[in-house]
Amino acid sequence: MDFLKLTGKTVLVFGVANRKSVAWHIARTLEEEGARVLYSVRSEARRQSLAALLAGRSVYVCDVEQEGAVDRLAAAIAADGHASLHGIAHSIAFANYAGGFRPFHETGRADFLQATAVSAFSLVEIARAFRPHLAPAASVVTIGISSLLVTPDNYGYMGPVKAALESAARFLAKSFAADPKTRDVRFNVVGAGPLKTSASAGIPGYIESYLYAEKLTFRKRNLSTQEVADAAVWLLSERSSGMNGATLTIDAGLGSNYFDEEIIRLAMRPEIKK
Known part of the structure; x- marks a missing residue:
């Protein structure tokens, strides 16, 4: 039974870096559901490093930080016969954490602008470049974070950047809806809780934050990357047609469990053993 109705659909996936990537889990699940997946990776070196993993698949190179790169990608994909994308x-x-952690007020202009261009504005450029190539009811999904209200010290300026990404998705949804030709194209966000990925490993102090977050989930077990991918694939399918300009939070209850008894005990009376 093809519940998600993804068989035969063509979906472009940005961001595969390795087997731990959210993008890889999304792409693999799409393929399992019968979709044809096109891959866009950051560089030629990245494409070479993924040669075995993505063997036999259509892989393109696009460094979204470079002006005009997304337009060239759209032209190349269309020239290869993929004139209509369903998702x-x-x-x-x-984010450039090479210099180590710094207080938010010491964020450098270059770092902030680079992170914004790659992590948030790239969604706007992708939407604009691929607009002529999207199927009438195409779905665009981006990966955000589970809460924009928290202020983790070690996440720094990526908090505001992710806020810009989420806002951009809503504005794109409205902008596309204003044109009858793209009225049914949807933009949504998966707001994911902490994940164990290669990218997150580069965040200073992430392991401690990850383990702390796990204690706050209802089930005392953090998200798997596959759980986030499953939510994204559902949003990419027509089964989520009523979702537009929305953020689907996937956090295993993390955001609703601040006053967990165990966490309070550990914070206030750590010497007391349960």
């Missing part, structure tokens, strides 16, 4: 998965983010 786009945007799973791209970058």
Whole structure:
């Protein structure tokens, strides 16, 4: 039974870096559901490193930080006969933590603008470039974070950047809906809780934050990357046709469990053993 109705659909996936990537889990699940997946990776070196993983698949190179790169990608994909895309998965983010953690007020202009261009504005450029190539009811999904209200010290300026990404998705949904030709194209966000990915490993102090977040989930077990991918694939399917300009939070209850008894005990009376 083809419940998601993805068989024969063509979906472009941005952001595969390795087997741990959210983008890879999304792409693999799409393929399992019968979709044809096109891959866009950051660089030629990345394409070479993924040669075995993506063998036999259509892989394109697009560094979204470079002006005009997304337009060239859209032209190349159309020239290869993929004139109609049924979905786009945007799973791209970058922050320069090479200099180590700094207080938010010391964020450098270049770092903030680079992170915004790659992680948020790229969604706008992708939407604009691929607009002529989207099927009438295409779905665009991006990967955000589960809460924009929290202020983790070690996430720094990526919090505001992810807020820009989520806002951009809503504005794109409205902008496309204003044109009868693209009225049914949808833009949604998967707001994911902490994940164990290669990208997250580069965040200072992430392991401690990840383990702390796990204690706050209802089930005392953090999300798997596959759970986030499953939500994204559902949003990419027509079964989610009523979702537009929305953020679907996937956090295993993390955002609703701040006053968990165990966490309070550990914070206030750590010497007491249960």
